[in-house]
Amino acid sequence: MWFAKLLLRGLLPVGCFALLAWLSHGPAWAWAVAALGCTLLVCVHARQSAALAAWLDAPESREFPKAGGAWGEILRQLADKLADERRGREEVEARLLSFRGAMDAVPDGLVILDADHRIQWSNRAAGAHLGIRLPRDNGVIIEHLVRTPGFAEYLASPDAHNPFALQAPAARTRIYTIRVVPLGDANKLLVSLDVTDARRVESMRSTFVANVSHELRTPLTVVSGFLEYFTDDGALDAEQRRQFARRMSEQTARMLTLVDDLLTLSRLEAEDAPASEEAVDMAALLEQLRTEGESLSDGRHRLEVICQGPALRGNRKELHSAFGNLVSNAIRYTPAGGEIIIEWAVRDGAGVFSVRDSGVGEIGRHLPRLTERFYRVDRGRSRDTGGTGLGLAIVKHILLRHQASLSIASEVGTGSTFNAVFPDWRLPPWK
Amino acid sequence: MSNHLSKQFDLELEHIRTRILQMGGLVESQLQTAIDAFSSGDIEAMQQVVERDREVDANEVGIDEDCTLLIARRQPTARDLRLVMAVSRIVTDLERIGDKAAKIANKSRKLHAVACQRIPRLSEIRHCARLAIEMLQSALDSLARMDIDTARQAIGADKAIDAAFNAILRQLITYMIEEPRTISEALDIIWVVKAIERVGDHASNIAENVIYIVSGEDVRHTGAARMRADEA
Numbered sequence A: 001m002w003f004a005k006l007l008l009r010g011l012l013p014v015g016c017f018a019l020l021a022w023l024s025h026g027p028a029w030a031w032a033v034a035a036l037g038c039t040l041l042v043c044v045h046a047r048q049s050a051a052l053a054a055w056l057d058a059p060e061s062r063e064f065p066k067a068g069g070a071w072g073e074i075l076r077q078l079a080d081k082l083a084d085e086r087r088g089r090e091e092v093e094a095r096l097l098s099f100r101g102a103m104d105a106v107p108d109g110l111v112i113l114d115a116d117h118r119i120q121w122s123n124r125a126a127g128a129h130l131g132i133r134l135p136r137d138n139g140v141i142i143e144h145l146v147r148t149p150g151f152a153e154y155l156a157s158p159d160a161h162n163p164f165a166l167q168a169p170a171a172r173t174r175i176y177t178i179r180v181v182p183l184g185d186a187n188k189l190l191v192s193l194d195v196t197d198a199r200r201v202e203s204m205r206s207t208f209v210a211n212v213s214h215e216l217r218t219p220l221t222v223v224s225g226f227l228e229y230f231t232d233d234g235a236l237d238a239e240q241r242r243q244f245a246r247r248m249s250e251q252t253a254r255m256l257t258l259v260d261d262l263l264t265l266s267r268l269e270a271e272d273a274p275a276s277e278e279a280v281d282m283a284a285l286l287e288q289l290r291t292e293g294e295s296l297s298d299g300r301h302r303l304e305v306i307c308q309g310p311a312l313r314g315n316r317k318e319l320h321s322a323f324g325n326l327v328s329n330a331i332r333y334t335p336a337g338g339e340i341i342i343e344w345a346v347r348d349g350a351g352v353f354s355v356r357d358s359g360v361g362e363i364g365r366h367l368p369r370l371t372e373r374f375y376r377v378d379r380g381r382s383r384d385t386g387g388t389g390l391g392l393a394i395v396k397h398i399l400l401r402h403q404a405s406l407s408i409a410s411e412v413g414t415g416s417t418f419n420a421v422f423p424d425w426r427l428p429p430w431k
Numbered sequence B: 001m002s003n004h005l006s007k008q009f010d011l012e013l014e015h016i017r018t019r020i021l022q023m024g025g026l027v028e029s030q031l032q033t034a035i036d037a038f039s040s041g042d043i044e045a046m047q048q049v050v051e052r053d054r055e056v057d058a059n060e061v062g063i064d065e066d067c068t069l070l071i072a073r074r075q076p077t078a079r080d081l082r083l084v085m086a087v088s089r090i091v092t093d094l095e096r097i098g099d100k101a102a103k104i105a106n107k108s109r110k111l112h113a114v115a116c117q118r119i120p121r122l123s124e125i126r127h128c129a130r131l132a133i134e135m136l137q138s139a140l141d142s143l144a145r146m147d148i149d150t151a152r153q154a155i156g157a158d159k160a161i162d163a164a165f166n167a168i169l170r171q172l173i174t175y176m177i178e179e180p181r182t183i184s185e186a187l188d189i190i191w192v193v194k195a196i197e198r199v200g201d202h203a204s205n206i207a208e209n210v211i212y213i214v215s216g217e218d219v220r221h222t223g224a225a226r227m228r229a230d231e232a
Helices: A002-025 A027-057 A069-105 A124-130 A151-156 A196-231 A238-270 A282-297 A316-333 A364-369 A379-384 A391-401 B007-040 B043-074 B078-113 B123-145 B148-178 B180-215 B224-231
Strands: A109-113 A119-122 A164-167 A175-183 A187-194 A278-280 A302-307 A312-314 A339-347 A350-357 A405-411 A415-422
Touching: A002 A027, A002 A069, A027 A069, A109 A124, A119 A124, A124 A187, A151 A164, A151 A175, A151 B007, A196 A238, A238 A391, A278 A316, A282 A302, A282 A316, A282 A339, A312 A316, A316 A339, A316 A350, A316 A391, A316 A415, A391 A405, B007 B043, B007 B078, B007 B123, B007 B180, B043 B078, B078 B180, B123 B148, B123 B180, B148 B180
Parallel strands: A302 A339
Antiparallel strands: A109 A119, A109 A187, A164 A175, A175 A187, A278 A312, A339 A350, A350 A415, A405 A415
């Protein structure tokens, strides 16, 4: 097709001129014209080829050759094709770039290894986890960089279910688990995962379980001790029997409160929001808190209730539990003769429930840990006062569910103030 | 690294490098465990360090044998020969560091066996040990990457270890002057610190050998590497 076109376009004019020369001057002239035409044709083609070859030698610096006729058509098509290709390449490059960006954003470290365990590619997280940086480490055997004993063996026979635990080579403060999965025929993909926080939570959970067991164990030991006496029939008279039974029921009551608190906590954790919300009459609630507080205090403290705020939108049962915990804490940790002020008021548009005591106020340095479960300011004292160590944890949870915040102010000598601050939309008028 | 006509030769060279770096990893973890046990008094960990020292020794013998075999079979030249020679020297340094780790573990065991401790575990010792471990790590990293700059940095870090060593020594001398009963304990601690300081020297030897492999320049005892590390 192209051959015919080029031949025709080149030879047709030459043939025509030669024919004209034949008709006017005879055959000798016709041959001369044809020879001249062919020479010219060869020269034109040679020039075009030379221009194209020169451009191919240095495509960046030279301009793309231009021409008319058949050569023009060829060059135009070539230029179109090149532009298409460049566009396609740019698209692929842009895609690759955005893919790299996405891979670098992945929090897990990713490393691609070839059959000899040479590093082919890695993302940014891998740099932080394993100290691999591209392009410096391109082609380095990974066992040369990650030298922790056992890693090479794991890499040789990876077990997808049993990841390899690696301590950070640099500071040894972080722990990573490493998994290796086959990629393609011979390549391997190495995935590293930062499990430092997960390990920390795990250890927190296990200390929590240990704490619960310990809290339950103490009363159980007491009860079982007394029960041993009871099995020994003649050893006890009626008065002793009564006294022991009373002590035992005290201990079982303690266990019950603890289990109740644990159940409350786990229920609070399981649900995100209170089941139902209503307008809680704060005056009535505060009055109820005073009655309960007085019975707990047994006349040892002076309780004052100030209710200046409106009703509060929330779950009455939960709010009662949270406020009750704050009040009973204040009563427990304030020496006899102290004063406790329970107040509900509106400050700066926010509803503030506060419990102020005239206690020792020495909790300042414990503040950050106070709402941790089983955290005790004074180990020896607090268990005698009957607390479970879960009160403030429950308070924190309930307040979180009501979008409220707990702030604690404490000063040695003047006592502590616990403030629960509720957002304005929980106060009337409600929409 | 280099390309040889025989792929097998390349593989053998890489294998030797992998083995020496793996041994380095083992020694690193030995040292770290020993130092941790020194601070925490974990007797089991100390025991483990002492037992694993045999593994380090076995590694040394194995790698040395590999080097000898490779020289005999392949007659390496130029850079390959330098690599093999340097590896057989590095292996000795690593084995010594392993010995130091075992020594630290042994001394810690003795220190913790005594009921009362008159000298507190100085935080400077931990600091000094961390410097030594980091130095060993960067020396091994420079071997893994064949990177002269890292090697020079590692050599330069030896100065900081020496300074920390002298500071600890002065502190211990104060203890000994004030209370002669602390002398035996202080002496044991000095053994530990001296071992840490020696680790720095061995790590610096390793880094010098890396420079030798890459550039063919023998910088031992010349101070050239040290000077350039200061410039850098």
